[in-house]
Structures are given as structure tokens and as C-alpha cells.
Amino acid sequence: MIRLSRPAAVLAPLGLALAVSACGQPAAEAPAVVEVTDAFCRPTQAGRAVTGCYMTLTASRNDRLVSAAFAGAERVEIHEMTTTDGMMRMAELPDGLPLPAGEAVQLKPGGNHIMLLGLTQPLAEGERLSMSLTFEQAVPYEVNVVIAQPAASPASHSAH
Template sequence: MFRILLSTCLVACAGLGACSPGTPSGSDTAAVVAVSDALCRPTPVGRQTTGCYLTLTAPADDRLVAVSSPVAGRGQVHESRMESNMMMMRELKDGLPLPAGQAVELKPGGNHIMLLAVTEPLAAGDTVPLTLTFATAAPVEITAPVGQPDLTDSGHASH
């Protein structure tokens, strides 16, 4: 079911970009960033934060600069990295670079979306509406299912 909904979203997003007659293919105003494999974790008991993961492919160089959701007080784009043998997380204040045509994976232990001040607990089977805002491309609205990410495949999905 998740793959069907995601495929439908991708087809709709791709269709939006294709429905701009008379717009040159290199124009930033017609650019639509493709989103796939969206997933948000359930909120831990007693916590009001969660992580969301997805893959973004921009047709031209761009940057994911903001994320928002009606289920959270705020959203941030974060990076995780090892510092002094500890995993550290910090907000990417300038956003996440999206090189043209390259799939950029947001995943556990790497770049990801953090939802803070989540208003209601999120459980497996729920969905989370997200609005992704880019430096030049049009914003993209998606609905991500809530569930646990598959950590057994080293972050690589087979398509």
C-alpha cells in the first residue's frame, strides 16, 4: 500500500512538471523536485520529536531549505555525523544541497528531517503531511506513512 501511494505521488509530481506548456526545460519556475520513499518514525513514548526520511531528486541544482507539517510546531533539516566518537545532530541552517539529477537520500544516521513539538503521538499506520520548501523549485506537499525504517539494507533500497 505504501509503495502504491508513493508511486501515485511521484506520478502526480512528475505530471505537474510536464503540464507547463511553453516553459523552457531549464527554467527554475517549472522545476519539480521528485520525492520518493518517504517515511516518518513513530514518536517515542513521552517524546514530541520524530525523524522523517525520504529521497529527493532535483532536476536542477537546488536546496531543501525548510519543512513544515500541521502535526508539528516546527520542522528542521538536520545532519548527523560523528564527532569525538559521538553521533551529533545539528540543523542545516542553510538547507540541504540537491545537485541536479542526483538522488539525495535522507536516512537514519545521516541527513534527515526532524519534526519538533509534535502535537499528538504518531503511531505506525498513521500518516504525516509534509510541505518541503526549496530555494528555487516549487514547494512539494507529500503524505508520509508512519513506520520503522528498514535498517537492514545499509540505506540502499532496491528498485
């Protein structure tokens, strides 16, 4: 028979109780992850200091794109496009863009997008830029974005 000293005899059952209770607990949830693919921004038009950026975001859990940043722009906004009475309207999403778990959310011409405003220099086709994306839960993400024209689409409009 193994004899425990008095303090060990008191602590041993407590340790066993903690170990057993930990076994019944769910494992810590994995951190949210957002996959970013197909990222590009339009080249700027002559005399304009704005452009739109597009990509596909797929979150591992429900999340939200809350902001984006690019050092070469005065402001970066997340926009949604809506059509009312045949007119396309663009408005900032002040609460960010919802990203439902496992669902690919496309930012695309004529739809939701990231708007770069007050660019400090023109963006030319073939160049690359680094943009920071901030999410409600997932860790911030640095995305390498190519400057390119979008594929032709009737939904595209020339403002970005």
C-alpha cells in the same frame, strides 16, 4: 508589389528584427522539479514529542531544500548527522540541504533527516501525514508521508 502605409513600413522591419533576434535566444529554462520518493517518519516513542522523517529527493537542477512544515509540530528542522571522535552529533542545517542536479539525496536514519519537534500528538505506525517541502527554486511540494519503522540498519539510532 505590396505597398505598406508609412507606419507599417517603419514597423515591419522592426518586427522582423525582433522575430529574428528571438530565434537566436535559448528557450526559457524549464522550472526546477524535485522528485520525492520513499517518504516515511518514525512512530513516536512513548513520552516523546519528537521524531525523524526520511525520504529521497532528486532535483532536475541544482536546488536546495530550505524548509519543511507539518501542522502537527511546533518546529520542523532539516538536520545533518556527523560523527566526531566516535560520537554521533545532530545539528540543524540553517541554509538547508543542497540538492545537486540529477543526484538522489537520501534523508535516512543515521544521516541527514527532517526532525519534527514539539508534536501535538503521538504518531502511530500505519498513519499518514502531509508535509510541505519548500525549495530554493522548485515549487513547494506536499508529500504524503507514512508513519513506519525504518528497515534495520547499524547506522540507525533511537533518537528519531
